[in-house]
Structure formats: structure tokens, C-alpha cells
Amino acid sequence: MTNTIADIETADVIIVTGSNTTENHPVLSSFMKRATKRGAKLYVIEPRKIKLTEYATKWLRQEPGRDISWINGMMRVILKEDLHDKAFIEKRTENFEALKEAVEPYTPEFVESITGIKADDLIEVAREFAKADAATLCYCMGITQHICGTDNVKSLANLSMLCGHLGKPGGGVNPLRGQNNVQGACDMGGLPNVFTAYQKVDDDKARNSYEQAWDITGLSGTPGLPVTEMIDKAYKGEFKSLFIIGENPLVSDPDLNHARKAMEKLELMVVQDIFLTETAQIADVVLPSLCFAEKNGTFTNSERRIQRVRKAVEPPEGPWEDWKIITAIASKMGVPMDYEGPEQIFEEIRQVTPSYRGVTWERIEHLGIHWPCPETSHEGTPILHTMQFTRGKGLFHAISHVIPAETPDEEYPYILTTGRILYHYHTGTMTMKTSGLNMLAPECFVEISSNDAQKLNLEDGSMVDVSSRRGTIQAKVEVSPKAVDGTVFIPFHFASAAANTLTNAKLDPTAKIPEFKVCAIKLEQPATA
Amino acid sequence: MLYINVQKSEAMEHVITINNNQLSFTPGQTILDVAADNNIYIPTLCHLKHASPTKTCRVCVVEMQGEDDLIEACATPAENGMIIHSESHRVIQERKQIIATLLNTGNHNCSIRNLDPQDWTQFQMNVHQADQGNPLCPVWGDCELQDLAYMYQVQTEAVDAVPCQYETERANPFIIRDFSRCILCGRCIKACNEIQVNNAIEFGYEGVDAKIIAGNDVTLKESECVFCGECLQACPVGALVPEQPYRHDRFIDTVKTRTTCSYCGVGCQMDIYAQNNRIVKIDGADDDLAPNYGSLCVKGRFGYDFVGSEHRLTTPMLRKNGELEPVSWDEAINFVATRFNEIKDQYGPDTMGVLTSARITNEDNYMSQKFARGVLKTNNVDHCARL
Incomplete structure (x- = not known):
């Protein structure tokens, strides 16, 4: 997030898109809901009529995967009505002319024909967003999990820059990070192309400084493969080993049948986890580790705030801390690694990570600090880009829309979109151990509109077969006012009816993110009903 | 300089007196806010920080010079020159009355109520039944009404207990x-x-x-x-x-630990309460502490049973003859290290990958990528940010 979570409450206009906030970030959604009580305008732009629409000034419904069109359309309205922030554009950005040209075809009528969003609604939201003193854009996986995910995000950045809503309180472009430490995992270099703090592995200077700091020579300067491509290579027999730590890709990956076959071809699969997950079950080696309540360390939240994690209970006998297992393997392999504990590791992180350098465990004892925090006298950076962007001037990207990789046809006439629900978390490894949560959300369901249910002669609570070109699952029908005709939602938590058996593994070419949010499916009465 | 002077003179005009202490305030603050800022205790029950005044319990009443009626500190904005007494005889009498009335309204069986012994026994038996056999009120010792009753030495009249x-x-x-x-x-x-x-x-x-x-x-x-x-x-x-069990074992030693929630990316600050090394309760931390200001969601507050779950993995396992079998750490580490070295030598580092995790700490993540880059010598390291 460019801004803080608390900052959302101070915005005059809030656009939420591709985020089912009340279910996936419940506490954060309360900042949005309180803002509306104070008089802020909230626009929810979502394929489903999610809970948050009840608090919204207006709900705009786009066809799944058609986001670039409405964003370009809004920018065109703003430009035509001369509502853009000329001073900001002049001083802080470049490539404005190319943007203007790119959005020109996106008339409100054209946008309506692509997205289904009414022209008048588009114009209204564009005006309100542009005229606001401070307007924020909040988005989540509904924006990123598309073959055009990167372009979707760039489009939102375009929209915010166009109106000068970046670098100030109540504004910003705010991706809501879905996992407790997804921000930290990225910051720490848990990505194929960068070391910590996004220092590129193919930058000789960065690599040299790492070799020095680690006292290790011969670091590779070739960017690695993202997880989705590792799986593909494994499928082809070109990938030999995977060391999987605290993840359950056999429920969370797209096109699970493909992923399973790929993993079975590995020569060695090592899984380090707290439970015998679906993934651990097919591993060659399983290494037990500790959970968050049993160890010390730090997480970095969605607003880039580095916060302490503390041991609250003694771990069961047997498992080791993740870092200890890793260093034991490293030492055995001939690269000795010796640490007293996580605080010593954090001290090393500080040395090699410019944006974390000023943070110490002592400083965040009570309250976390937002990176970048370059030195210990620095207070941290709650709002990014206040004076300039990371690259200097903000670059407008000229972007045209694309259609999803798979669209409904005669054989597979419905759109499937996936996500999480309030009472479960990701692959359910943790939440499904709490009986109360299972009681409130016991099983998978297929959320469809009452019209579609009628058309297909499906009753609420009955079982239905859901198939895509990649597989079939069976789950219970839930006729819901949240669903819009033609679009079906299935949560991906439940391994017994894994929605990701159906999803499409087509990737965004830059971010390599799969298009979880759109694929084509059919619904049928179970053969053995 | 001019700016500072203006601020000062403005500040001088925003002063109230509570119990003979002259206190400056920011316009918009209530009497309760000013008292709290200056460590002057005014009891409250219905008041909730960061919410509008509820104005139902009246336990926060104070005496204001020049005003006939007692006023509610939670709902009265501080005004320049106000003279407030928060613990005058009249205030205390009123609070006692309020607390007594509240105690009389329900099953407050914490021996605060002063009933005739026979009535008391009958009352206790009724409450006992309503509580499904629980001998004490489930919040005994952790109840703000009980605290106030003790603090103000409240004697309830022998009012019949209405079921x-x-x-x-x-x-x-x-x-x-x-x-x-x-x-x-x-x-x-x-x-x-x-x-x-x-x-x-x-x-x-x-x-x-x-x-x-x-x-x-x-x-x-x-x-x-x-x-x-x-x-x-x-x-x-x-x-x-x-x-959950906390209410059954309230008097066992409890260890409270401040930490960060492990579900979504909001990073709520929470207090974990543990007894006998088991989590028994999780509350939102301090209501003035970012990012969540005391709030939690259903998963963060109640979804902790996985920690002490009997399904936790406790021993390394190795696949032997098709089955995962428990082995020692030595054997597991040896096996993994040997196989990694063999694969690295035979097929090259770029046929190997590490999936680190958005669930583990920064320190653990840092070690994962250091392992991939520094030991396996490949940049094939990623995690489920996209999934």
C-alpha cells in the first residue's frame, strides 16, 4: 500500500475493486465502513454483489476480467471534463500524451458494451473521484489474478496519478495484501528476480555486495523462475527438486491435476510445514516446523509496517523453527550457517536491506515502523511518493484492454470466479482446525443467481457437478443474491471440492500470476444424484 | 515565532479545573477525555473509546460548579473555565445508587448483593441452574461492575431478585x-x-x-x-x-503475550492469553495501537485451535517403500542435504527451486532465499504471493 490502513478512513472518495473486503480483510473494511458514516463516498466495482455494496454509495458491476476498460473509460471522462490535476501531471509525471491517446477510444458507451457498467454510473464515479480532495483506490486479487493483472494495476496507478491522488493522506493506490507476511516475503527477496528490498539479482553491484555480506562467491545473476513456471518445467521433466516451506500448492495452485502430475515427476520434494497438508502427503521428506504463536520474529503488514511476532506458547516437542532447519541443511551441505536466533538474523537483514536498515527489534517493541526506514533516526514512511516516485517521475502507461484467456462458449457457458470466505483462510490448514469456524462454514459451495438456478433446475442445497476443460468437482448449490446471472463463485479453501481443479493456469506475462478470477465452466446435475 | 505565540494564547483559553487541577484541553474533548489524559479516574460502563457517547449508565456523573444537576463526563464537552469535581460526596452517593440499581437488575451473584440469607440462597440456586451448574459468574474477578461495586462499597437493598x-x-x-x-x-x-x-x-x-x-x-x-x-x-x-475454556479456568496462571495476527495482511496487534501452555483467549491489543486499534475479526480472535492441535507434525518423516515414516532429525537433515548436493551436481542448480512462504516470518523468509541463492546457487525462489 502507498498509504496506511488508518488513512483510508480519512479519504473523501474510496473506490474498492477486486476486493471482497469485509470477508478477506474484515478489520480493514471497518475503516471503509466508518468513512461512509462520516460522509465519504464509497464506490464498489465488483462482479459480485458482495457485502460491502450494502455500505456503498453505488455498486458498479463489471464483467469479470474487464477492468482496463472501465479504468480507461473513467480517465477519458476526467480528461474530457478537464478534471485532471494538471499541476501534478506537469511536475510529477511523464508520458501523459501517450495516455491521452490510449484512453481516447474508451467512450462511456464503448466501456458499457465491454464491461456492462452503465455509462452514467461510470461518468458519476469518474467525476467524484477526480473532484475529491483525497481519493483512495483499494484493490486485491480481483485486479491482479488475470492475464492482464500487471496492466490492471498500472491502469489504477494511471487513474490515481491523473487526479493527483498519490503521495498525500487519504489517497494512494492500495493493494490489500492477502497473507500475513506476503509483503515481508517479497521484501525479503522471496522472489525469483530480486534480493531483499527489490535489489535486482542481475545487477552486478547488488550481487557483489551480497557476495561480500554473505562471504559466499558465485551467486547466480540469472533471474529465477516463478512458482508457476517451476511447476510447468517439472511437468516437462526439466525440474528436479522443490523445497516447499509453509505452503500448500496442491490446493492453492491453478489447474491442480496438472500441478499434482508435475510434482510427482520431481526427483525430490521436501515439504516443511506445521501440518501434513495435501502437498506434504506426496512429499519425499516432511520436516515439522513451528507456528507463529511459538516463535519470535517479525511480519511486515500490508501497509509496509514491520511488526513484532512473539512467542506466546512453548512449541510441541519435536518441530524446529524454520530458520533452524534451513541452516542445518545448509551447514550439512557444506555452507556453514550459524545464528543464535531470529534477532541476529534480523540484524543481518538490516545490513543488506536499505529500506529496513533503520528498524531494530527494540524500536518496534511497542509500535511497528513503515519501511522505507533508512536509518535508526528515521521515523519510517507511512505514505510513499510524497515528493517523488521511486523512479523519479511517475510514468503513465498507455494500455489497451484484452479479454480473458477463456470466455464462456456453448459448451462451458458460465464464468467461474474464485476467492475466499470470511470463516476460512486460504487452503484451510489452520482455520479448519477450529470447530466453530467449521460449524459456521462447513463445506464448499457453488454460489449462483436464482435465475441461473432456475434455468438449470438446481435447488438451493442440492449437489451440482461443476466442470471446466481441466476437471470436475462436485459441491452444494448456494442460490445467493450476491451472484449475478452468468457468473458463478466457488471458494477455493476446500480440498475435497477444490475449485482450483477448474481454474485456468494461463499467466500474466509479466507477473506470472494465473487467471484465477475468470474461467469458463458448465454446471450439471450429478450423474449419480 | 508568531505562530507559537498564537498557539500559546489559544491554549490558555482552553482550561478546565478538575478536582482543583487546572488542565488544558483541545476543543472537542469531553470532560472524560481531559480527565483520562491527566490520569484522573472517572468510572465508566457504557462508554466505548472511539465511539460516540452511549449515555445509558450515568456512572460517569460529575459535579460542575454552577450546575444544579450532576452531568455525564462522557458526553459533556469541556468548556473553558469549567470547574469539575469528580469525587465529591454527592457524586459518590449518586454513583453508589446507580451501581446498586444495576446490580439489582440481574444475576450478579458475586456476593456483592446484600440479600437476606434465605433469599440469597434461593437466588444463588436459581442462578446456578441458569448457569448450567457453573458455581460462579463466568467473569468473576474480570467484571467492571464488580470492580465498581467494591470500589464504591455498594450495599444493595434487599430487593427481590426478578428472574x-x-x-x-x-x-x-x-x-x-x-x-x-x-x-x-x-x-x-x-x-x-x-x-x-x-x-x-x-x-x-x-x-x-x-x-x-x-x-x-x-x-x-x-x-x-x-x-x-x-x-x-x-x-x-x-x-x-x-x-471457549477460558471461563472455566479463570484462576489458573495466565500468560499474556502481545503479537501480530497470522491470518490476512492487515497485521492486527493482538494479546494472546495462555494457560498451561494452551491458548485460551485472544483479544485485540490496545485500542490506541495501529493498525487495528483493538479490533479483530472472527479468524484472528477465535481461529487459534490449530496451534495446539493434535494433528501438528512433531517428527521429521522420510518416504521409505512408498510410505512416510518417522525418522530422527539427523537422518532427515542428512538425507535432504545429500540429495540436494547430488541433484545440484547431476542436473545443475537451476533445476532446483525453493518455495518460501507468505506465512512465515521475515527472518525465516530471509534464510530461505539465502539458502536458495547462497547454497543451491539458484534464483529459483518464490512464494504464493500470486496464489
Whole structure:
């Protein structure tokens, strides 16, 4: 997030898109809901009529995967009505002319024909967003999990820059990070192309400084493969080993049948986890580790705030801390690694990570600090880009829309979109151990509109077969006012009816993110009903 | 310099006196806010920080010079020149009366009530039955009403105990609603409607029938409630109590640890309460602490059973003859190290990969990528950021 979570409450206009906030970030959604009580305008732009629409000034419904069109359309309205922030554009950005040209075809009528969003609604939201003193854009996986995910995000950045809503309180472009430490995992270099703090592995200077700091020579300067491509290579027999730590890709990956076959071809699969997950079950080696309540360390939240994690209970006998297992393997392999504990590791992180350098465990004892925090006298950076962007001037990207990789046809006439629900978390490894949560959300369901249910002669609570070109699952029908005709939602938590058996593994070419949010499916009465 | 002078002279005009202390304030602050800022204790029950004044319990009344009636500190904005007495004889008498009335309204069986011995026995037996055999009020020792009753040495009159007309609700897995102990202060309503803005509960019915209702007086499960438990954390008495074991073992040593929630990316600050090395309760941390200011959601507050789950992995395992079999750490580490070295030598580092995790700490993540880059010598390291 460019801004803080608390900052959302101070915005005059809030656009939420591709985020089912009340279910996936419940506490954060309360900042949005309180803002509306104070008089802020909230626009929810979502394929489903999610809970948050009840608090919204207006709900705009786009066809799944058609986001670039409405964003370009809004920018065109703003430009035509001369509502853009000329001073900001002049001083802080470049490539404005190319943007203007790119959005020109996106008339409100054209946008309506692509997205289904009414022209008048588009114009209204564009005006309100542009005229606001401070307007924020909040988005989540509904924006990123598309073959055009990167372009979707760039489009939102375009929209915010166009109106000068970046670098100030109540504004910003705010991706809501879905996992407790997804921000930290990225910051720490848990990505194929960068070391910590996004220092590129193919930058000789960065690599040299790492070799020095680690006292290790011969670091590779070739960017690695993202997880989705590792799986593909494994499928082809070109990938030999995977060391999987605290993840359950056999429920969370797209096109699970493909992923399973790929993993079975590995020569060695090592899984380090707290439970015998679906993934651990097919591993060659399983290494037990500790959970968050049993160890010390730090997480970095969605607003880039580095916060302490503390041991609250003694771990069961047997498992080791993740870092200890890793260093034991490293030492055995001939690269000795010796640490007293996580605080010593954090001290090393500080040395090699410019944006974390000023943070110490002592400083965040009570309250976390937002990176970048370059030195210990620095207070941290709650709002990014206040004076300039990371690259200097903000670059407008000229972007045209694309259609999803798979669209409904005669054989597979419905759109499937996936996500999480309030009472479960990701692959359910943790939440499904709490009986109360299972009681409130016991099983998978297929959320469809009452019209579609009628058309297909499906009753609420009955079982239905859901198939895509990649597989079939069976789950219970839930006729819901949240669903819009033609679009079906299935949560991906439940391994017994894994929605990701159906999803499409087509990737965004830059971010390599799969298009979880759109694929084509059919619904049928179970053969053995 | 001019700016500083203006500020000073303005500040001089914003002064109230509480118990003979001259205190400056910021316009918009209530008397209660000013007192709290200056460590002057004024009791409250219905008041919820960061919410609008509830104005139901009146326990925060104070005396203001020049005003005939006592005023509510929680709802009265501080004005320049006000002279307030927060613990005058009159204030204390009034508070005693208020607390006594609240105690008389329900099953407050904490030996505070001063009933005739025979009536007391009968009362206790009735409460015992209503509590399904629980010998003590589930929040004994952790009740703001009880605290105030002791603090103000409240003696209740021998008022007949009127049985509560509403049955305790146990129809959900997390929150017990015991209407017999509800003092109708409405703090839970503020928590639900103004802090979390879930709008699930409100005041219903009037007079002796008054009740906090969910929706059209249905159970929480049938209502808009999403079990965030903000109400549970806010309840000053035993009207809303957790279903889970904490209430049974209140007097066992409890260790409280401040940490960060491990579910979504909001990073809520939470206090974990553990007894005998088991988590028994999680509350939102300090209501002034970012990023969550005391709030939690259903997963963060109640979804902790996985920690002490019997399904936790406790020993390394190695696949032998097709089955995963328990082995020692030595054997597991040796095997993995040897195989990694062999594969690296035979096929090259770029046929190997590490999936680190968005669930583990920064320190653990750092070590994972150091392992991939520095030991395996490949940049094939990623995690489920995209999934």
C-alpha cells in the first residue's frame, strides 16, 4: 500500500475493486465502513454483489476480467471534463500524451458494451473521484489474478496519478495484501528476480555486495523462475527438486491435476510445514516446523509496517523453527550457517536491506515502523511518493484492454470466479482446525443467481457437478443474491471440492500470476444424484 | 515565532479545573477525555473509546460548579473555565445508587448483593441452574461492575431478585449471550455499529422488557453478525462471554503475550492469553495501537485451535517403500542435504527451486532465499504471493 490502513478512513472518495473486503480483510473494511458514516463516498466495482455494496454509495458491476476498460473509460471522462490535476501531471509525471491517446477510444458507451457498467454510473464515479480532495483506490486479487493483472494495476496507478491522488493522506493506490507476511516475503527477496528490498539479482553491484555480506562467491545473476513456471518445467521433466516451506500448492495452485502430475515427476520434494497438508502427503521428506504463536520474529503488514511476532506458547516437542532447519541443511551441505536466533538474523537483514536498515527489534517493541526506514533516526514512511516516485517521475502507461484467456462458449457457458470466505483462510490448514469456524462454514459451495438456478433446475442445497476443460468437482448449490446471472463463485479453501481443479493456469506475462478470477465452466446435475 | 505565540494564547483559553487541577484541553474533548489524559479516574460502563457517547449508565456523573444537576463526563464537552469535581460526596452517593440499581437488575451473584440469607440462597440456586451448574459468574474477578461495586462499597437493598425473562443464547460456537447479566449499557451496540460497523445488534423492546436484540430478535447466527467478537471484548460484565475454556479456568496462571495476527495482511496487534501452555483467549491489543486499534475479526480472535492441535507434525518423516515414516532429525537433515548436493551436481542448480512462504516470518523468509541463492546457487525462489 502507498498509504496506511488508518488513512483510508480519512479519504473523501474510496473506490474498492477486486476486493471482497469485509470477508478477506474484515478489520480493514471497518475503516471503509466508518468513512461512509462520516460522509465519504464509497464506490464498489465488483462482479459480485458482495457485502460491502450494502455500505456503498453505488455498486458498479463489471464483467469479470474487464477492468482496463472501465479504468480507461473513467480517465477519458476526467480528461474530457478537464478534471485532471494538471499541476501534478506537469511536475510529477511523464508520458501523459501517450495516455491521452490510449484512453481516447474508451467512450462511456464503448466501456458499457465491454464491461456492462452503465455509462452514467461510470461518468458519476469518474467525476467524484477526480473532484475529491483525497481519493483512495483499494484493490486485491480481483485486479491482479488475470492475464492482464500487471496492466490492471498500472491502469489504477494511471487513474490515481491523473487526479493527483498519490503521495498525500487519504489517497494512494492500495493493494490489500492477502497473507500475513506476503509483503515481508517479497521484501525479503522471496522472489525469483530480486534480493531483499527489490535489489535486482542481475545487477552486478547488488550481487557483489551480497557476495561480500554473505562471504559466499558465485551467486547466480540469472533471474529465477516463478512458482508457476517451476511447476510447468517439472511437468516437462526439466525440474528436479522443490523445497516447499509453509505452503500448500496442491490446493492453492491453478489447474491442480496438472500441478499434482508435475510434482510427482520431481526427483525430490521436501515439504516443511506445521501440518501434513495435501502437498506434504506426496512429499519425499516432511520436516515439522513451528507456528507463529511459538516463535519470535517479525511480519511486515500490508501497509509496509514491520511488526513484532512473539512467542506466546512453548512449541510441541519435536518441530524446529524454520530458520533452524534451513541452516542445518545448509551447514550439512557444506555452507556453514550459524545464528543464535531470529534477532541476529534480523540484524543481518538490516545490513543488506536499505529500506529496513533503520528498524531494530527494540524500536518496534511497542509500535511497528513503515519501511522505507533508512536509518535508526528515521521515523519510517507511512505514505510513499510524497515528493517523488521511486523512479523519479511517475510514468503513465498507455494500455489497451484484452479479454480473458477463456470466455464462456456453448459448451462451458458460465464464468467461474474464485476467492475466499470470511470463516476460512486460504487452503484451510489452520482455520479448519477450529470447530466453530467449521460449524459456521462447513463445506464448499457453488454460489449462483436464482435465475441461473432456475434455468438449470438446481435447488438451493442440492449437489451440482461443476466442470471446466481441466476437471470436475462436485459441491452444494448456494442460490445467493450476491451472484449475478452468468457468473458463478466457488471458494477455493476446500480440498475435497477444490475449485482450483477448474481454474485456468494461463499467466500474466509479466507477473506470472494465473487467471484465477475468470474461467469458463458448465454446471450439471450429478450423474449419480 | 508568531505562530507559537498564537498557539500559546489559544491554549490558555482552553482550561478546565478538575478536582482543583487546572488542565488544558483541545476543543472537542469531553470532560472524560481531559480527565483520562491527566490520569484522573472517572468510572465508566457504557462508554466505548472511539465511539460516540452511549449515555445509558450515568456512572460517569460529575459535579460542575454552577450546575444544579450532576452531568455525564462522557458526553459533556469541556468548556473553558469549567470547574469539575469528580469525587465529591454527592457524586459518590449518586454513583453508589446507580451501581446498586444495576446490580439489582440481574444475576450478579458475586456476593456483592446484600440479600437476606434465605433469599440469597434461593437466588444463588436459581442462578446456578441458569448457569448450567457453573458455581460462579463466568467473569468473576474480570467484571467492571464488580470492580465498581467494591470500589464504591455498594450495599444493595434487599430487593427481590426478578428472574430474567430471556433465556441464555448458546446457539453459536463462539459467543454466549447471557441476558440475565446484561446491564443494558449498550457498549456492545457501539462496538458493533460504530467500530466494526456490522450493524448486527441494537436496543429492542422497552421498560422491563428491554433487551439487546440481533436483527428482528433472532439468534446471532441468524442475524448479520459475523462473529468478530468486538462486542465480547467490549462487554463490561458477564452478559457476553466466550464459549471457549477460558471461563472455566479463570484462576489458573495466565500468560499474556502481545503479537501480530497470522491470518490476512492487515497485521492486527493482538494479546494472546495462555494457560498451561494452551491458548485460551485472544483479544485485540490496545485500542490506541495501529493498525487495528483493538479490533479483530472472527479468524484472528477465535481461529487459534490449530496451534495446539493434535494433528501438528512433531517428527521429521522420510518416504521409505512408498510410505512416510518417522525418522530422527539427523537422518532427515542428512538425507535432504545429500540429495540436494547430488541433484545440484547431476542436473545443475537451476533445476532446483525453493518455495518460501507468505506465512512465515521475515527472518525465516530471509534464510530461505539465502539458502536458495547462497547454497543451491539458484534464483529459483518464490512464494504464493500470486496464489
